[in-house]
Amino acid sequence: MNVQFKKGALELCVLGQLLNQDLYGYSLVERITRFIDISEGTVYPILRRLEKDGMVESYLKESTEGPARRYYRLNARGKEHFQSMLADWNELSQGVEDILKGVENEKK
Amino acid sequence: MNVQFKKGALELCVLGQLLNQDLYGYSLVERITRFIDISEGTVYPILRRLEKDGMVESYLKESTEGPARRYYRLNARGKEHFQSMLADWNELSQGVEDILKGVENEKK
DNA sequence: CGTACTACTATACAATATACTATACTGGTT
């Protein structure tokens, strides 16, 4: 998979997952990896950045299956950010589609 | 528009435009800008990179409306590259869609 | 002489990949 395509998209996916429930980093990796190849070393920096930028808040919770989990909760600002990113994403993917549209037609 | 989303996507758009006709840098900017905001300082590096990587060949052609235009022609390798990128793009955008799907449903 | 057309470059910025380190618990073997 072209690496560059993922730029920004992974953050959008993380935000989308947090929209309806608090999740911890490792579970985000598991969830997203079902659809897009992503590694831990990518998710944690995203979460740190989101926290630094005031989009999410985090809290620790004990686990019976390993070390304590750090859950992330999307706050109001994060939700706005998600909506804004989603709009951009839709705009871009629509733009790409429009630009490539007709290529097949003209081809023959 | 989120800058990061465009990573890679602009190259895909350039390749798509060159699939059926040779074009020069400035015209690529004009064509793509109709759908996605892109500047000259972004297009020329992409073209240089594509040429360096053996995806396109270029040639000069005089113009009556300004300096000579450098046209770019997509070669066989470039066409393969486009198909490969397009597949990746479709895979990613499908992945993002799948991940975000259901978010609205769960919401209420 | 100003404006549009066209090519091109240098620098900075930002997100991801890679390749780690480190800790906690579980289950099996000795």
Place this chain on the structure above:
DNA sequence: AACCAGTATAGTATATTGTATAGTAGTACG
């Protein structure tokens, strides 16, 4: 009981790479 492998979990440093910004410069035309 002690050890060890494996899984779960959090985290970091460095390199790579593509785009944005802000230019320079040259040609044609009014």
